[in-house]
Amino acid sequence: MPNIPVNSQIFDLAFHPNSNVVYTGLLNGKVKAFTYDDNGVHSTAFDLRISKLSCRGLAINPDGSSLYAVGKNRTLHVIDTTTATVSETRQCVHDAPINRVAHPTPRLLATGDDDGMIKLWDPRKQDAIRRYTQHFDFISDFMCGDGTLSVMDVRSTKSEPFAHSENQEDELLSIVPFKGGTKIAVGTQLGMISIFNRNKGWGDCVDRVPGHPHSIDALCTLPSAYPSSHNTILTGSSDGLLRVIELLPTRLVGVIADHGDFPIERIAIDRAGEGRWVGSVGHDEVLRMTDLREVFEDEGGGQRQDASVDEEVEVTPLPLKKSWAAEGDEQEPASARKEDEESGNVSDAPKPKRRKKEKGDLKGRPHKRGRNQVDASPSFFSDL
Structure with missing residues (x-):
């Protein structure tokens, strides 16, 4: 598993839709791009400082010609x-720092700031x-920090x-989204996965999946080539x-990466969500x-059959890690989100926003192995 050092905290990443290029938005105000090959060998494509303050969000247009950066x-x-140059700069388009940017349709851009303001943009208009x-x-x-989910029709x-x-x-x-877009999975601060059903309306979730021992900060789906x-x-x-x-029915397949x-x-x-590399x-x-491919495919290129959580599988537990907490175990919420540093100096990078609890922090309760629990290292998949 290749690691690409960037020498600053990464706030966001975006992959080029057609080429082996990945872009990173950094705390020090830089956007760094890297090329990589099928073996994971990488090199720097460009290193561009767009601001003295942090770059928090990145989004790329469908053909990969323009990268949008906010912060x-x-x-x-x-x-x-x-050309690896800034072709356009729109100053102070929000009243508060911009936290996220997305490209929901080919001709629409969305930005969201720290005060909850969302703006839609036509890149052709000022x-x-x-x-x-x-x-x-x-x-x-x-997704907003005020505990609600909103759905906006960008055509309206x-x-x-x-x-x-x-x-x-x-x-x-x-x-x-999953199940062909008919259902929506939402990750929460307390580690619950909330399931919304488009056909049942958006007033409340229809199901909740417990078990994650910590907050779920990021989600994505597998490429459609996998059954x-x-x-x-x-x-x-x-x-x-x-x-x-896996959701509905729910089971932990395994752990594929560890950031310590x-x-x-x-x-x-x-490759717009259809490639082989997950960053x-x-x-x-x-x-x-x-x-x-190393995780889900065998040496002959076929799909590996995932082992059921009810089967007896010899695995190597990760030290001081809980891959999946038993239902009913107490969970400690992560600490509140901290504002990043005003300075662009790398040495002033903030401490992690959330610290993991040390072993034994669950109020002295010993951790019990649940019926559907699997503690797995990445090597677990090599034996499937």
């Missing part, structure tokens, strides 16, 4: 990926075409959301583990690249 300076930067103000806390992965000219859920009594951190992609997701957690989980003492905040799969980033100043 604490409230500015929207457009980077020409061919000003925002719509604004949404239903949230009052920061936008993360276009209205500034009100299409739907707005009830308060979920938890902080919503990440979101991903189980319709109900399998990858979760990045504040305990530093990247897990593979640092939380995982963003994960993405290359994960946290606070350890390293972009970790995991080859999905």
